[in-house]
Amino acid sequence: MAQWVYAFGNGAADGTAAMRSLLGGKGANLAEMSNLGLPVPPGFTITTEVCTHYYANGRHYPDGLRNAVDSALARVGDLIGARFGAPANPLLVSVRSGARVSMPGMMDTVLNLGLNAETAEGLAKLTGDSRFAYDSYRRFIQMYANVVLGLEHGLFEEILETEKEAKGVELDTELDAGDLERIAALYRQRVEKDTGRPFPEDAREQLWGAIGAVFGSWQSPRAKTYRRLHNIAEDWGTAVNVQAMVFGNRGDTSATGVAFTRDPSTGEKILYGEFLLNAQGEDVVAGIRTPQPVSKIVRERQNSRRPSMEEVLPAAYAELKGVCEKLEAHYRDMQDVEFTIQDGRLFMLQTRSGKRAAEAALKIAVDMVHEGLIDQNLAIARVDPNSLDQLLHPTLDPSAPKELIATGLAASPGAATGEVAFTADETEKVAGEGRSVILVRTETSPEDIHGMHAAKGILTARGGMTSHAAVVARGMGRPCVSGAGALKIDAAEGSMAVGAEVIRRGDIITIDGTTGQVFKGAVPMRQPELTGDFGTLMGWADSIRALKVRTNADTALDASTARRFGAEGIGLCRTEHMFFDGDRIVAVRQVILADDEQQRKAALSKLLPMQRGDFIEIFRMMEGLPVTIRLLDPPLHEFLPQKEEEIADVARAAGTSSAKLRARAIALHESNPMLGHRGCRLGITYPEIYEMQARAIFEAALEVEEGGSSPVQLEIMIPLVGFKRELDFLKARIENVAAAIQEQRGKRPTYLIGTMIELPRAALRAGEIAETAEFFSFGTNDLTQTALGLSRDDAGVFLTEYLIKNLIARDPFVSIDTEGVGELVRLACERGRATRPGLKLGICGEHGGDPDSIRFCHQAGLDYVSCSPFRVPVARLAAAQAALSSPRDPD
């Protein structure tokens, strides 16, 4: 027969920490602490299997459960020297739910269970404190009525208020034992009135009521929703923990508190927590009284006048400190504990892994390795890669005074201070003079790219988390606050109004892209630290990962940032971003507006030296690391102005008429530009564009090499290939350019030609495409768009619904859809390498910076991931974690 009940306490337990599935997290840790000989009030856990049985059998408990609970209760009573329901010497218990993972919607704690009119009187006699006894009693009724019977908390507060008014007092503490006994009676009447049944006075009835409420809460709508959203199985069930009460509210040698074994913000190894003298657990949470720090050092740092527990209850403090050390050594992780001190005696009520800030996680992991508590692999696994992002950007000094003027979306992390500029050109100009600028726009467009590059940060009045400003800023690593709707921007006037405040061009503001806040003036900042613990952990990660980490970088500045963060090459250099800068856009537009190939070639020849210059800078910065350059990808209409008011200006600049420009823009308009005339399709219809780019790349490579720098490892990438013949056609043309350059210079550039795999057809035909392609780079953004038939720009409306309705677990643009897109990637790897063993495989979509996607890439056997510069450390760590946890497909 199954064991339905597991006892703990008194230095021993039926269970262990390993039995989390059966006993729930709380029960397993109570058992573990008991086994460790720590002072845990005795109790028992009703297993999750009871819950499962309960629901599988029409809400009936298994045979033998009642007997098991009775014996367990009796044992607890024996250990405590009390008896459940006995008037003279009552055993009081707490009842708590406890699933494998903590879950909102589950039943809260019921304390002081076992009290009724008789046992309350007995408790009064036993403790000699009838006020304590009746206050506990009336609190229990209120809590039970609320948590178990589902009555409103407010009903009981009303009664309390009425009684205080009648007596003419203001504070609860001014009520005496008699008042509280009377109030308890009124509470019971109220329960009987509202539920139609008397309040249960029998302790066992109370207990089964509470147990039933815990199991019932497993099917509460909130719990069900949470489970659906987090893929928690219905049949996991919850356990119920019944534990003897200990009282922190028994006078000035009693207390209750919570503590972290290390500082959860900084990771410093100090006992960090709060306590309240003469209080029960809920008082700490309720916030009626301000808790005091547990340790003296924290009190001193906080300049608190009220004494720490170390000073008030030194013995209990010493014991707690010892317990915490023991727990850390045992669990080999920072712990978050709950404790109660009853008459100077310490009791541990809970322990679990403590949540911690990114900085703390890093420090704790590294410190624990140095302390010999954990090994490097465990340290690597302990740090959430996503949290590293916070550490790479300057942050506002939390203690500095600040004048908040607006709030928007936290669109790209980090903080920045600078002069306000309202146009990209102005931004570039001021930045060129060496001053810091914040670019402020109603919304940004591709024409603003050069300004965004020049700016320290970007602020927009409109646009969400996936607006142009947000996406580009994240890619560039610029802090950005988007959609700050309170800003009324008048760019022509060079000012913006925020309420009554007016900020003018040149005024200083500070933005915090991590919180979405905008401040007036400069706010002092803390600079990120890439050495120390960060450097140590990254070093460990680098030593075990199989995946290389490259970066997506379109400029030498990006490349430099990424190298500082440890990038091992460029996996995606988007040449089109270079086309927006300064005068280039004019030449680009001349290319587009050309009437024939000759005009087009003339315009392209103006672009050639500019592109070559870009590549030279980038190649020099990369010092011989691999650089993958993607030839022109976006549809041409992206380079033309969209708004009527810009057309005249642009036409003048391009030396043509507005009418012609408008006509060309209309001709280039597409129903579905994502699936339109872009990528290699441009290269095929206008081969001279790709030929110019290839020439710029080759000439730059030779120039850098001739200048004595390390020869660049050049990889030319053709986008949007679906058919091998597309690649054949373009490869032949690029090879002709290389041959022509060899003719001219006597030296042939060394390079690979490869392709993006970003269409399902390309993935399926990878075997054939690899006959021509010398490497593959998975463009998982577009592969997701095509495989799922989902436009990233348009999906926001319904993807949110999908997440709410649990139709998908995660946004497939954030974390790769391993089942669908993932199968295409795996097929392409397999087929590509079958044709060309050792084919170099990488990923350059935004998934390259997402830890779950990186794990997938590791498993699929890719050679590298490429991500935006600020995600490089994230990717390095995630790649290491993947190497620790997952097998890898053979090459």
Place this chain on the structure above:
Amino acid sequence: MAQWVYAFGNGAADGTAAMRSLLGGKGANLAEMSNLGLPVPPGFTITTEVCTHYYANGRHYPDGLRNAVDSALARVGDLIGARFGAPANPLLVSVRSGARVSMPGMMDTVLNLGLNAETAEGLAKLTGDSRFAYDSYRRFIQMYANVVLGLEHGLFEEILETEKEAKGVELDTELDAGDLERIAALYRQRVEKDTGRPFPEDAREQLWGAIGAVFGSWQSPRAKTYRRLHNIAEDWGTAVNVQAMVFGNRGDTSATGVAFTRDPSTGEKILYGEFLLNAQGEDVVAGIRTPQPVSKIVRERQNSRRPSMEEVLPAAYAELKGVCEKLEAHYRDMQDVEFTIQDGRLFMLQTRSGKRAAEAALKIAVDMVHEGLIDQNLAIARVDPNSLDQLLHPTLDPSAPKELIATGLAASPGAATGEVAFTADETEKVAGEGRSVILVRTETSPEDIHGMHAAKGILTARGGMTSHAAVVARGMGRPCVSGAGALKIDAAEGSMAVGAEVIRRGDIITIDGTTGQVFKGAVPMRQPELTGDFGTLMGWADSIRALKVRTNADTALDASTARRFGAEGIGLCRTEHMFFDGDRIVAVRQVILADDEQQRKAALSKLLPMQRGDFIEIFRMMEGLPVTIRLLDPPLHEFLPQKEEEIADVARAAGTSSAKLRARAIALHESNPMLGHRGCRLGITYPEIYEMQARAIFEAALEVEEGGSSPVQLEIMIPLVGFKRELDFLKARIENVAAAIQEQRGKRPTYLIGTMIELPRAALRAGEIAETAEFFSFGTNDLTQTALGLSRDDAGVFLTEYLIKNLIARDPFVSIDTEGVGELVRLACERGRATRPGLKLGICGEHGGDPDSIRFCHQAGLDYVSCSPFRVPVARLAAAQAALSSPRDPD
């Protein structure tokens, strides 16, 4: 050692018809005719292997070739009693190219080769006809200079004209032998002047020049392009046929002609051809003289005054008739022959399968089965399915007088006559009064659908082959002429101008969608014949095909047309098309403009009875056959007006403000609507829309059944599913509707729920999706768009380039991309059936009517294809051909 030369003629040959690859089509058939004992002038074929050897060996001929050619020439001379290059008794030959398949760009014929000053004189003596000899000589020089030496034809015409002028005559026939001898000399001088070398007088030099020219033409730019476009391998090569000349220009018992063994227009079993007395082959083609019919019956029918060959040369005619019968019996197909009669003696110069019109192909195939020449399977294989389309539409009487007023694109086949109407509403109204209408629009939009339905034909001034008008008209089977740019339409005035002509509302016009022509007034028509030979062949096809053929039909009228053409069910009923009709669009817009679910439901309740009515009509028409209904698919913005001028009207009709309508239209705007908020994504965000549709379908089904009709085989299809959970979510809701209806009516509708497979992810996850889906229908239009990342609306610009540059063989929207999209289909079939054996599989994209795609569907093991009504016979025949030619994946 390889045999490089194959002799034929004199009742025997080295080769046979089966050696087409080695001897080319012409050579193989000359050999075959020789073997059959037919009168073939002797000659020989230089094999295609010589061509291959020539190019593989730096343009050198294989050893032994010269000797082989010499012996073959000698043999020919022996048979003819002549000798090559001998002045007294010269053997003259023709030299022709002859590849496996006929190919533009290859060298034309050179006749009379072997003539020079000496042999011409010899020929004159031999024949006693020196004018004939010198005319042949000067013709030979001109032909050789043009075809072999590459000089312009015009150069020689000039000389001829000058000589005629000098002599003061007008006609060639007025020149005598002496003139022609002089002209031949002038020709030779001209050749020497232009080429820098004397015209080759040596017969052997002439011959090798001609052979070299044939092989050289294999690499002519035109031939290379043709090969690339038609996937003809470079190494197939061409053969060269050298054959003794026979002369049809030796007087009134000589003649030359071409004939079909049956009438190639009608298929009637009569000898159908043309001949010229006293002429050489090129005279028939050149069109200088009008040829006469070969057989008497044809002459009589044509009311020709000039006698037939049957009458003029009865013996030769009888022999020709016998030869033709023998050839038909031997080749078991209608033949296209070339012949020459020299002095009353018949010679066969060529035979090949004759090209024929659709009607003829049908009749010949059926007749030959009845004649016992071929079996039913071969008859099925003989008819091009695509050609059937021509037979299903009314056609203009070719002999009727017509007044052509404009020409546009042949956008949808068939002819129609009716009154002109300029709006959809007007069209509907007039059609409702029982009169025929041609809807004339500048261009059509979705709002015109009801008018297009009501019209007999559609004419637009703008738009190409894939314009809205063209696509919808083809789908509906309405004749359509699109892009007739000469029309100036003034819809407000109710008139259109075409040049000086003004056509007003109510005037009668006739359009021919097969030719793109527009005529004034009514033109008499011939109605299609679906019985007779057509019915017979379709019956044979039906008896062997494995694929069922369904139709895409949105109305009872479509359904009725399709059933007449043999549709076995509806594979795609698009419910959205019903939303555009009449008042419905108003209710639909109210659904879209609703502020909340309640308003939306109120608007939906107006649509419910309309949808139910549509389904009732369709179900009745289908009489118990399966009907697959696709729930709402397109993005909602398609139902809102796009143009500013319509917004006010629409807002008034929908009972809202222009501002609100405009705002909603902007909110619904998408960057890539193809990948946006459509298909099941609409059903998930607005479940009430699909619930209304399900209710309309179920109520209609029950009503039809209760009315005593056969119970409909109902298949409800959810579009654009990518995730199993989407389908689960919607299936549950539809089942709730079914349960509610059972509650109300006491009867539960019977139905299957399935899904479109139109996203790569859906194809890959088919195994999982089949757990929920009870059938799959491949939406290969969208699957092509997503798998290839190719928007059908935008791809025109570059797909044409792709076809020209031979990057793709066929437009993937016309014929399924078997390698990419096809693999997804096969994977989905496999995985779907692994989960649910016997899962019903169909295709409903436009590929369902394309013969090559149908063959693929057969091979992939699909159960049915679905296509537009007028493609149903095409699909039936193509399915039968697929069954004959291809194995099928196991179920």
